[in-house]
Amino acid sequence: MISETQIRSVISIQDLSVSKINYILSIAEDIEKYPTKYKDILNGKVVANLFFEPSTRTKLSFETAVKKLGGNTIGFDDISNTSLKKGETFSDSIKIISDYSDLIVMRTKFEGAPRLASEITTKPIINAGDGTNQHPTQTLLDLYTIKKEKKRLDNLSIGFFGDLKYGRTVHSLVEAISLYNPKVIKFIADNHFQIGKDYLDLLEKKNIKYIVSDTYINNLKDLDILYVTRTQVERIVEPIDIEPLKKKYTITKEILEKEGNKDILVMHPLPRVYEITTDVDSTTHNIYFKQAKNGVPVRQAILCICLGLVGEKIYG
């Protein structure tokens, strides 16, 4: 029987139970508190960072995580330098790379590719984003940030704001936070960018209160967290002019003072484009830079757990 603390791969947030998520977050907390305990834990291990799609933050965050644990990385961030460009199948590439490495981190535009990779190799696979589908390590760092700042994950009022249709971080976080019995979830977006019905069905099935709105007006007062996202212009299929929407879907210091409350915390998976003005950066509402920083201990925890390098002796 697989125990709640055994996690082989991190492919989708849907695969993780509350106890598994809590376990990952607890290891991340321990790593942040006692970094020296973990500094050589990946000694002799090779992590393959396969970025079939460009990424800056996630890639650097994983590289930092590996190096802080004393491990080595191989990989690529430009598909044109790989055999895939010569016509090799994805499956063959994974078979070969898994022989060179102890664990594979991958980002790809093809949805489900990390799941396929986990069927091809016995080495752990960590999904660093597959198209519009999942980005589970982002979700885990989002949860870690919320827990750290609010001291809890349950009974929270959370607003999602911006592009809720194409933003995969929103989809994964809605699924994850629904495990923690939220007080209310608000989806604030233009109709073109509103959350999909499947997510509302999920909340209804779990009897979780939600509100769908196209304006922040009268919707921020009771929120603990406002999760803002960038418009994923690179993923938009239908022709939409986003220019007129920019002003309506931008959060400013003034809006937070007028419409929000003193404790509301603003998150963003970054990069930010226009949707949060820089005057919010200096307020106590801003936790989006802390959020990005939290990516490192959370990814360190995932690497340690998937490689079977931490267990009860550290957790206990």
Add this chain to the structure above:
Amino acid sequence: MDDIEPRKIGVISNGVVIDHIDAGKAIGIYKALNLSKIDTLIVIAKNLDSKKQGKKDLIKIENKELTEDELNKVAIISEHTTINIIRDNVVVKKWIVKMPEMIERIITCNNPNCITNVEPISTKFKVIDNNTRFKCIYCEKIQNLAQIKY
């Protein structure tokens, strides 16, 4: 050879009778099973009176037995359809098709970015929501009957 009398059309001695198909769904099954490629006798009846269903469709195929994949396709299109195996004019086996929990190979994912549409691999779908929707286990997209392709 003389022509068969019209009233005898549809009588098969060996083969399969797909009965109690939801009315209007026989053509969908005909297409999904690729029956246009079969050169034995095929009879399709639409909107027959049915005590159980009010109206039903029916397909008879001579000298044919259905594979597991073909039975699963029938179940996806019309659950509770009855399969009758005929040998020497006798029904030797009869059962109601059952929707499997997992559907492999026979349907394709409608998400163009799904890895199953890029790599030469079999598809896998989990049947959800009281057998009305199908979730691709790779890209996690949920699809209904109208959206799936065979």
